[in-house]
Amino acid sequence: MSKNVTIKDIAKLAGVAPSTVSRVVTGRPGVGDEMRAKIWQLIKEHNYRPNSVARSLVKRRLETIGILVPRGRTAFFENPFFADVLMGATEAAAQENFDVLVYTGSREKKGARVLQERKVDGLLAVGLREDDASIPLIKEELTTVFVNRQIKDAAWVSVDNKEGVSKAVAHLIELGHRQIGFIGGPEKMEISELRKAGYLDAHRKFGLAVRPEYMAAGNFDEESGYAAATKILNSNPRPTAIFAANDLMAIGALKAAKNLSLVVPDDLSLCGFDNIHSSSHTDPPLSTVKLPAFQMGQLACQLLLQLIRGEEPEARQLLLPTELIVRQSSGKVGE
Amino acid sequence: MSKNVTIKDIAKLAGVAPSTVSRVVTGRPGVGDEMRAKIWQLIKEHNYRPNSVARSLVKRRLETIGILVPRGRTAFFENPFFADVLMGATEAAAQENFDVLVYTGSREKKGARVLQERKVDGLLAVGLREDDASIPLIKEELTTVFVNRQIKDAAWVSVDNKEGVSKAVAHLIELGHRQIGFIGGPEKMEISELRKAGYLDAHRKFGLAVRPEYMAAGNFDEESGYAAATKILNSNPRPTAIFAANDLMAIGALKAAKNLSLVVPDDLSLCGFDNIHSSSHTDPPLSTVKLPAFQMGQLACQLLLQLIRGEEPEARQLLLPTELIVRQSSGKVGE
DNA sequence: TTGTAAGCGTTATCAG
């Protein structure tokens, strides 16, 4: 491996000053055609590539954004959401010649790391818990766009959870269901509240009463979905449908139904939220609500780049719609 | 946002030279206790953070590695593999204060980008197709560790595909199956060859004959698994078990079996490969082979860091064992 | 159209 060729080497070879070479590689005017061609020739020949670090130092621009993703491996894997956001973000970033640095690890640590290193021009914070201690710091020190978290006064790209749930529950109601169970997320989480609100909203819209015994809270995992569904299905009268605040819990509910010898969707309709991959592989495949994750990553990144450049974006807060995916776990009541 | 505080500012404040401050922040000796304390004090007080770009420039070290992941969104999502490798790698990198830059996008482009930018000290190439044109370039220009690809003369961390499949097929044989179908991957792919070899190997070990009509090739997706299984299940005598070279195809096979009114595992045992999340949510849950993806990411990253540092690793090529996960899709023959 | 020189914020090498 020979020494890296620098701008000076090319300059020397071409018999010009480094600044001239610089003008050529950055495509600025002020160089004669002949010289320009000669320099390009030399660049190719010697495989010269500008050192981005040196460039960053003088331009005070890293051309890199960071993305903070939740540590939990499970969350990351099971739910396409994070990976999809990441892909959307890297794609949008690449479009503008930005790179994406991934930060994971324990909550405090990764927040501290980002700030400590100053290796990024801005930050995408995905699915941070709203009580995360690093949020104020991050917001203060770094241009940040939050994804899937509606942080007050901050820039964010999120999804209309309430409307999404409401749509799904309305779908069940339209199938004739009048007794609909609800498996929610942990109390106090913003996202749990929003999804519960959607459930209540649909009932209100259709003039349906809400029964407390049809509602139970889970932890967004399969086991808690199983437990909650079991509890709800022991109510009298038994609900004919259950909406779960995420797919994992819906899958748990599906197992609970089978365990009680209930046939889905004949005896019980089921609907989840998230559209994880497994949801299309259960038997029957699960009706659910899909989040535009890839697009969220893209839009969040585009917004972030605008903010970094100091441009005034059209909106600093974007609420995107969800999409209802109807599969075979939801059917007409009593069929 | 005030001007960033630099090492010079701190030096001025402390009444010393920048080099002294540098010694303090990097923890090198040669500074009096008193002075050291005073400088730390100032650093905290003024929230000084060394500029990593400037540091990188002089040290010619970015403290950053790149990771190349396949573009396909589907692949990235459905299979926990890539995300898991990524997590393992970022974790191992963070341990040594390295960061991870993610490269996605079309194959040629991302390869070119990595090289063009020179923003990383080394590269982790995950699941690159062996005919990828950028491999020779990358190998030449950048310290690289391949993950899940056994590239000749290169450093890599992979998994023993042949042994994994062999183990799974042996499991079926031990359950009493003598007619075992095989759904393979696309021809010419190294990974397809290895997995097929495992299937043949298990037959050889147990002195079982291989029947060509029990073998079919798919594309690693669900549809092709469905088609291949349908074809195989029309053989006479019908096999009592099928091994599919990945879970997605096994899921397709499961649907094909149901479509033919075959009960799994009573009429047909099924086993896949990869342990994607869906495999535990099918009905019945799928027996499969699990790859140590997280660990592969970790080890690959550790190996890469050693190579970057110019250390001599114990081994430049690591072949890791798989783990057989027995679930309910495989059972004793004829029960 | 081109060159000169200063500077980006560090670290490293010498001297004192």
Place this chain on the structure above:
DNA sequence: CTGATAACGCTTACAA
């Protein structure tokens, strides 16, 4: 124990 000074590789006024 501490300070000067010269890099690191590039951009950018400003000058020619």
